[in-house]
Amino acid sequence: MADQLASLADLAALLHVEVADLHAPAATLLIECATAVVQETAGQRIVRATSTVTLEPGPGRWLWLPQLPVVSVASVSLDGTALVVGEGYSVRGHRLWRSAGWQSVGSWETAGSVAPSEVVVEYTHGYEAGAQELQRARQAVVALAGAVYANPSGVTRAQIDDYAVAFEAMSARMEAAPYLRDGLRRYYGRSAGLITLGG
Structure with a gap:
């Protein structure tokens, strides 16, 4: 199973629907793609x-x-x-x-x-599931997956279940949101772990 930084319940809450109303295979795929984009943007694997x-x-x-x-x-x-x-x-x-x-x-x-x-x-x-440190990544994953799920024509209707197409669509959205991209890199990137306090 691919990494997932958000759940179907998270996506359903964003879209104001019940989990049962989601098309689970497509929603799961989008969460996995969004997780891959977020971790690639951060420059490392975030999940434990x-x-x-x-x-x-x-x-x-x-x-x-x-x-x-x-x-x-x-x-x-x-x-x-x-x-x-x-x-x-x-x-x-x-x-x-x-x-x-x-x-x-x-x-x-x-x-x-x-x-x-x-x-x-x-x-x-990496961070344990449910850790407070994962909330920024979770928010980004839900936003990316929700935007594509709510507007599948932005991916290509005939290929909503195509991992590569969904991944590219989310990567393009991430590039178009420099504040989100830069924030993820700042929070999860290597430089965040290199700060040493004191002598």
Whole structure:
């Protein structure tokens, strides 16, 4: 099932109809498309999920995880070797820290230059369903889905059930609403997670 940042009940409330009066397959599709547009606009997946990512770190001690907020880290391996939290690395907010850096000894070439290491991380990220932090995204999804559901000719009547067509229509609406687009990027984008208070 695709991510959904709003429910059929949310869409029905916006349209002032009962959930039973919605064409459920089309409404669900539009919510999924709108969720994809909102998450793409934010630059990351917002809903709570577990991902496995492969990263090629530089020579420093810090390693940023790509999806925010980081909830927990299940496992980390460096060039195929499992690391133990507290011994091999530590989790600091949205980053991983390793005193020896993220280049393994085996990554040094005979000439003395460093070949890229590979770090594989399994971690949980995003906001839990019902979290207050999701309300902006929920509002945007309902607005996008509602506009298309209420005016299917804006998508193309013959293709209302076509994911690609609905997605493109919503993307165009998002581009036409810079205040909404910029607000989502500001609230959910990486820069929101990079603010550090104090020294």
